[in-house]
Amino acid sequence: MSYVAKTTKYATLVLACLVTLLPISVIVMASLKTNQEFYNTGPFDAPGNWLNLENYVTAFTRGKMVQGFANTAFILLFSVVGTILIGTMAAYAIDRFEFRLKKTVIALFLLATLVPGVTTQVATFQIVNNLGLYNTRWAAIALFMGTDIVSIYIFVQFLRGIPKELDEAATLDGANHLTIYRTIILPLLKPAIATVVIIKGIAVYNEFYTPFLYMPGRDLGVISTSLFRFKGPFGGQWEVIAAGVIIVLIPTLLAFLALQKYIYNGFTSGATK
Numbered sequence: 001m002s003y004v005a006k007t008t009k010y011a012t013l014v015l016a017c018l019v020t021l022l023p024i025s026v027i028v029m030a031s032l033k034t035n036q037e038f039y040n041t042g043p044f045d046a047p048g049n050w051l052n053l054e055n056y057v058t059a060f061t062r063g064k065m066v067q068g069f070a071n072t073a074f075i076l077l078f079s080v081v082g083t084i085l086i087g088t089m090a091a092y093a094i095d096r097f098e099f100r101l102k103k104t105v106i107a108l109f110l111l112a113t114l115v116p117g118v119t120t121q122v123a124t125f126q127i128v129n130n131l132g133l134y135n136t137r138w139a140a141i142a143l144f145m146g147t148d149i150v151s152i153y154i155f156v157q158f159l160r161g162i163p164k165e166l167d168e169a170a171t172l173d174g175a176n177h178l179t180i181y182r183t184i185i186l187p188l189l190k191p192a193i194a195t196v197v198i199i200k201g202i203a204v205y206n207e208f209y210t211p212f213l214y215m216p217g218r219d220l221g222v223i224s225t226s227l228f229r230f231k232g233p234f235g236g237q238w239e240v241i242a243a244g245v246i247i248v249l250i251p252t253l254l255a256f257l258a259l260q261k262y263i264y265n266g267f268t269s270g271a272t273k
Helices: 003-031 035-040 054-061 065-096 102-114 117-130 137-146 149-159 165-172 177-188 190-206 209-214 223-231 238-272
Strands: none
Touching: 003 238, 035 238, 054 065, 054 238, 065 102, 065 137, 065 149, 065 177, 065 190, 065 223, 102 149, 117 137, 117 209, 137 209, 149 190, 165 177, 177 190, 190 223, 190 238, 209 223, 223 238
């Protein structure tokens, strides 16, 4: 590799890191400042006390961040488990069974991914309201479980790499389709399940629009809407809002750093099967 090409590569990487880390560093410093420091110093000025955690305490206690984490965990658990069950079952049916209009069903799945979600919100809201799910956690759970076409495609790609001879051998031993799905398909889909758990988990954790629209009750606030509500009681205390941003960011950052290899391996394995 030539000197110019190598220099350009590293310069690009350094620039990308700066663009990514600079806003985060500004927020971190803001979260450690007092209200007076925040308004009397610049965004790149260091806080007077790097161990000032009063803003984080305020965010947790008065901002109801603990309740937001609890609601988020509840929704996250049921949404991820439901997505895995629905996605793997749908992928199993699509890949292993032959039925009329199969190609049409697959095409409709693809079409659904191209339709902007905002265009169907009126009908979706009416359905959720008529089912009695509005202003409950189950509204977000039902919507998260039923709108993940990407997970189905990930499972389908992995299933295509699992030999159908395994199904046939199990059938000869007297196993039905449910037994084959439970004892053969699910265990072999563990890499895909790990990928979907990570991607879906981060998406649900960061989701704002669905909880904000379908769960307006203050006791139903998730981590994203709890952060948004800081603008009310803490409208002028931006240092507290910055602390809330860091609190929300830390779990996602730690999860990604710990599990990033599973994300990359899951996508590459699914693409080559």
